[in-house]
Amino acid sequence: MTTIIAQTISKAVFAICLMYSVNLFIHGANYPGGGFIGGVLLVCGIILIYVTFGINRADKMFKQDWFGWFGFGLLFASIAAIFPMFKNHNYFRSAFNVVHFEFFGISFGELEFASSMMFDVGVYFVVIGGLVFIITQIGKHKYSPPKEKDEKNVSLDRKDNIILPEPKEETEITDNTVSAAEGLQ
Amino acid sequence: MISGMNFWLTADGIALAIAVLATLLPIYRVLVGPTIPDRIAASDAIGNTVTILFVIYASASNSIFLFDIAVLLAIVSFIGTVAMAKYVDKGKVL
Numbered sequence: 001m002t003t004i005i006a007q008t009i010s011k012a013v014f015a016i017c018l019m020y021s022v023n024l025f026i027h028g029a030n031y032p033g034g035g036f037i038g039g040v041l042l043v044c045g046i047i048l049i050y051v052t053f054g055i056n057r058a059d060k061m062f063k064q065d066w067f068g069w070f071g072f073g074l075l076f077a078s079i080a081a082i083f084p085m086f087k088n089h090n091y092f093r094s095a096f097n098v099v100h101f102e103f104f105g106i107s108f109g110e111l112e113f114a115s116s117m118m119f120d121v122g123v124y125f126v127v128i129g130g131l132v133f134i135i136t137q138i139g140k141h142k143y144s145p146p147k148e149k150d151e152k153n154v155s156l157d158r159k160d161n162i163i164l165p166e167p168k169e170e171t172e173i174t175d176n177t178v179s180a181a182e183g184l185q
Numbered sequence: 186m187i188s189g190m191n192f193w194l195t196a197d198g199i200a201l202a203i204a205v206l207a208t209l210l211p212i213y214r215v216l217v218g219p220t221i222p223d224r225i226a227a228s229d230a231i232g233n234t235v236t237i238l239f240v241i242y243a244s245a246s247n248s249i250f251l252f253d254i255a256v257l258l259a260i261v262s263f264i265g266t267v268a269m270a271k272y273v274d275k276g277k278v279l
Contacts, residue, residue, distance in 0.1 A: 048267065140279075
């Protein structure tokens, strides 16, 4: 739970991260970029939302099972890898085709579609699911203070009796923040 | 890109020298900063100046690929600053 300025800015930055990660993903075949770095950039946007809104409200916003994304990406990459074996080709064999976009005699340029892009889609989902799952699980872990000792064994040394304060709980959601948070849903 | 000493006399060379100097100065504040917010602001300044340095180098070498690095570095630097600021304020990140 941070200020409303940080929440508003983080939503705009999340949109920029989403757009730019798709851009990196699409021209990743022949130029710098690809599934991994595009996924990492989108994870940066998602983690920014998690940091500014707190883990409880961000989970309610996204409503995603991130480990499911991990499994879906792994399944997709595996299918893309074994699919050429049904056509008597090698494992991981890929092909490409150049598509010209031309409508009404006007050329809109050309784009190269490679079948290895399906594997890249799998890598994209694996990176997003894996990294967000790891970071949210680390964030949910709370520090538990050591258990109180028996009264007989309490030492007189003051250092041993200090109990660290627990981190502050999330404050109650007020009306202003709820109306701001509903924009992303 | 002009090679040799002539490069440092062009506009790109002078801007690159100033950006390198502006990158090196906040390192002193990161190392000996008396408080944690000083170090956070200084590391944010380092991230921004390194972004500027990539843009100037892309202009000097006539390459568009370094702009990708500049945009990525700007976003990651911003997220790191936000996370550290929330850690100082609340005591936890997520």
